[in-house]
Amino acid sequence: MSDIEIPESHPRYQSLLTRHRIEEGVEKGITSKQGLIAEGRGEAFDYLLGERTHPAADEAERAAAAHLLLAEHPVLSVNGNVAALVPGEMVELAAAVDADVEVNLFNRTEERLEAIADHLRDHGATEVKGLAADGRIPGLDHERAKVDADGIGAADVVLVPLEDGDRAEALGAMGKTEIVIDLNPLSRSAQTAAVPVVDNIMRAIPNITAHARDLRDAPREELERIVAEFDADGALAAAEEAIRSGSLDDAKTETEMDAESDAETKADADAEAARTDN
Numbered sequence: 001m002s003d004i005e006i007p008e009s010h011p012r013y014q015s016l017l018t019r020h021r022i023e024e025g026v027e028k029g030i031t032s033k034q035g036l037i038a039e040g041r042g043e044a045f046d047y048l049l050g051e052r053t054h055p056a057a058d059e060a061e062r063a064a065a066a067h068l069l070l071a072e073h074p075v076l077s078v079n080g081n082v083a084a085l086v087p088g089e090m091v092e093l094a095a096a097v098d099a100d101v102e103v104n105l106f107n108r109t110e111e112r113l114e115a116i117a118d119h120l121r122d123h124g125a126t127e128v129k130g131l132a133a134d135g136r137i138p139g140l141d142h143e144r145a146k147v148d149a150d151g152i153g154a155a156d157v158v159l160v161p162l163e164d165g166d167r168a169e170a171l172g173a174m175g176k177t178e179i180v181i182d183l184n185p186l187s188r189s190a191q192t193a194a195v196p197v198v199d200n201i202m203r204a205i206p207n208i209t210a211h212a213r214d215l216r217d218a219p220r221e222e223l224e225r226i227v228a229e230f231d232a233d234g235a236l237a238a239a240e241e242a243i244r245s246g247s248l249d250d251a252k253t254e255t256e257m258d259a260e261s262d263a264e265t266k267a268d269a270d271a272e273a274a275r276t277d278n
């Protein structure tokens with residue numbers, strides 16, 4: 001990694017930190033060079049989204065937590081970018097929802113598989129799947145088809161961050177519920193997901209974990225209600241609207257908008273009353 005220190009006061013500190021983690025990931029043999037390009041694409045969308053978690057993404061993160069808690073066998077898929085950016089956070093989420101962690105790579109090499117598994121173990125993972133690769137996802141011709149039969153192969157809910165739509169579609173065809181994290185609301189993976197989380201993985205994973213901890217003791221009915229009420233198309237539309245309007249900083253939930261409109265009506269009425277009094 002370059003030795004340049006980024007001051008925390010820099011206005012784009014988080015984004016620069018992210019670049020450095022990816023750069024370091026490449027140097028350690030964890031992230032592919034393609035990962036640098038994928039990071040650049042993600043950054044562009046994050047810039048347009050105001051580099052923050054908007055209310056629709058937070059709702060998706062809560063729905064993701066509910067799905068993971070309800071699952072019989074949840075699995076968190078890890079590629080070279082995910083391992084470089086959020087290794088400890090993925091291990092923490094796995095512990096919070098009792099999920100397996102499985103390495104699954106597009107640019108698959110044995111060296112990188114081993115390096116990522118070691119890196120996850122260094123961050124507290126006790127078991128890392130993906131090295132057996134004794135299962136296959138039907139209908140995929142590339143390396144992402146290789147999965148562990150008792151990992152992604154047997155999962156009912158899979159978290160697939162930051163990757164191509166092909167596998168998201170193929171996993172859906174296998175009847176698995178997919179949670180996708182992708183900053184591009186137009187990507188095929190986000191469009192295919194049961195729960196598209198349009199947010200930076202650096203913010204999304206800790207927030208899903210926080211929701212999971214909050215919901216850990218919730219009755220099953222409440223988790224099922226959160227899952228049933230989640231609107232995937234609405235979440236994608238809200239993200240696209242935030243990008244197009246450039247007004248994410250002002251993005252409000254409907255409740256906030258209603259409250260504001262009530263306040264404005266009251267202010268108008270007060271002003272009118274004051275005029276009448278004079």
Ligand SMILES: Nc1ncnc2c1ncn2[C@@H]1O[C@H](COP(=O)(O)OP(=O)(O)OP(=O)(O)O)[C@@H](O)[C@H]1O
Pocket residue numbers: 038039040041042043045085162163164165166181182183184186187188189190199200201202
């Ligand atoms: N830090 C990040 N957090 C969340 N998403 C990210 C991050 N970095 C990159 N991305 C997103 O990850 C995706 C990686 O690109 P990839 O090439 O695998 O998919 P794609 O071919 O664009 O997707 P699709 O086939 O789904 O349309 C991009 O959509 C990019 O916006």
Ligand SMILES: CC(C)(COP(=O)(O)O)[C@@H](O)C(=O)O
Pocket residue numbers: 031032034035036038079080081104105106107108162163164
């Ligand atoms: C670079 C990456 C985001 C991940 O690649 P890997 O770590 O090989 O699964 C890939 O999906 C891509 O967009 O090209």
Ligand code: BAL
Pocket residue numbers: 106144162163164165166
């Ligand atoms: N866009 C590269 C292929 C993949 O992520 O699966």
